[in-house]
Amino acid sequence: MPAAIEVSNLSKRYRVYRKREGVWASVTGLFRRDYKTVEAVKSVSFSIDAGEMVAFLGPNGAGKTTTLKLLSGLVFPTSGDAVVLGHIPWKREHSYRRRFSLVMGQKNQLWWDLPAQESFGLHKEIYRIDPDAFERRRDELTDLLEVGDLVAQPVRELSLGERMRMELIAALLHSPDVLFLDEPTIGLDVVSQRKVQEFLKHYQAEKKITVILTSHYMKDVEALCRRAIIINEGEIKHDGPLADITDRFSRNKVIHLQFAGADVPADLGKYGNVFDVHPPRAKLEVPRQKIAEVLTSLLAKYTLEDVGVQERPLEEVIAEVFTNSKSNCEEVSVSVGETVGPGGI
Numbered sequence: 394m395p396a397a398i399e400v401s402n403l404s405k406r407y408r409v410y411r412k413r414e415g416v417w418a419s420v421t422g423l424f425r426r427d428y429k430t431v432e433a434v435k436s437v438s439f440s441i442d443a444g445e446m447v448a449f450l451g452p453n454g455a456g457k458t459t460t461l462k463l464l465s466g467l468v469f470p471t472s473g474d475a476v477v478l479g480h481i482p483w484k485r486e487h488s489y490r491r492r493f494s495l496v497m498g499q500k501n502q503l504w505w506d507l508p509a510q511e512s513f514g515l516h517k518e519i520y521r522i523d524p525d526a527f528e529r530r531r532d533e534l535t536d537l538l539e540v541g542d543l544v545a546q547p548v549r550e551l552s553l554g555e556r557m558r559m560e561l562i563a564a565l566l567h568s569p570d571v572l573f574l575d576e577p578t579i580g581l582d583v584v585s586q587r588k589v590q591e592f593l594k595h596y597q598a599e600k601k602i603t604v605i606l607t608s609h610y611m612k613d614v615e616a617l618c619r620r621a622i623i624i625n626e627g628e629i630k631h632d633g634p635l636a637d638i639t640d641r642f643s644r645n646k647v648i649h650l651q652f653a654g655a656d657v658p659a660d661l662g663k664y665g666n667v668f669d670v671h672p673p674r675a676k677l678e679v680p681r682q683k684i685a686e687v688l689t690s691l692l693a694k695y696t697l698e699d700v701g702v703q704e705r706p707l708e709e710v711i712a713e714v715f716t717n718s719k720s721n722c723e724e725v726s727v728s729v730g731e732t733v734g735p736g737g738i
């Protein structure tokens with residue numbers, strides 16, 4: 394079976410006008426423009442099977458949104474190839490538009506002043522959805538996302554979480570086979586975030602659609618994806634099971650300590666890596682298998698007011714992949730992705 398998404402040496406360079414400071418520079422700028430080149434995506438390659446749900450991770454400006462825009466046909470590449478469901482995205486064929494959706498958490502794609510149900514009706518026409526199928530899907534989606542009683546209310550009156558759920562419905566009404574999700578939970582509170590996660594998990598498991606998800610919230614990634622592609626400065630730094638990252642980089646745990654008295658003992662460093670010192674509190678990073686032994690020694694030697702053991706947050710672990718990318722990731726392979734939604738092209 395061919396891959397649903399096949400990307401090969403895809404690059405996108407932007408040329409941006411660089412304005413100099415000062416009046417004289419503004420005047421000369423009228424005659425001679427100064428440009429710089431931004432390499433947003435640098436020769437990325439990856440392949441995603443039908444039915445896979447892959448996380449696309451990276452710091453701000455890494456090239457995630459640009460990749461999703463390329464895969465959605467919103468922008469043309471500088472070089473390289475991509476084939477999604479047999480289509481070259483930037484050819485912008487109508488037959489491709491009907492098979493994918495892009496949801497951008499930062500962008501509102503519904504009509505602001507109209508109730509969501511009006512926008513849904515518009516999507517029905519744009520995507521030429523069969524009326525019975527449209528009603529069935531709309532009712533199923535509003536039910537699953539628990540927004541049935543809000544569809545008649547102008548979108549501008551909805552909360553961010555409610556609006557995001559409407560965006561998802563609009564994106565899924567035409568039953569796309571590929572879904573690009575660009576930070577779908579950005580700005581949402583924990584409860585709304587979880588609702589969106591649960592919905593996506595359920596929907597993907599049932600419909601077996603192919604999903605690329607970008608998110609800065611590791612909770613989304615942990616809940617939904619088994620594979621992660623990590624990108625930094627336009628290049629892929631890791632492509633493989635999410636567990637590989639957590640296993641390879643989370644060999645340590647962190648002991649949170651609060652000592653009785655005003656200070657942190659000077660010899661704490663002999664038990665592990667001491668950091669975040671705010672006397673009488675400090676954190677100690679210790680290999681997972683040594684936790685019990687270190688705790689026993691510390692409790693025998695010092696009087697502790699409070700003690701706790703925590704996993705290293707996945708955010709921190711991923712950040713380590715960016716910073717140690719060359720040395721740590723050479724043995725692992727590489728890849729990237731991005732989005733377009735209903736009426737998005």
Ligand SMILES: Nc1ncnc2c1ncn2[C@@H]1O[C@H](COP(=O)(O)OP(=O)(O)OP(=O)(O)O)[C@@H](O)[C@H]1O
Nearest residue numbers: 407409431433451452453454455456457458459460
């Ligand atoms: N239209 C554009 N014109 C010029 N430069 C752009 C344009 N879009 C993106 N860039 C630049 O390309 C790089 C990658 O941007 P991109 O939006 O893909 O990052 P990202 O990984 O999605 O970041 P974030 O996590 O902040 O959303 C950045 O340096 C950005 O400034």
Ligand SMILES: [Mg+2]
Nearest residue numbers: 457458459575
């Ligand atoms: Mg982005």
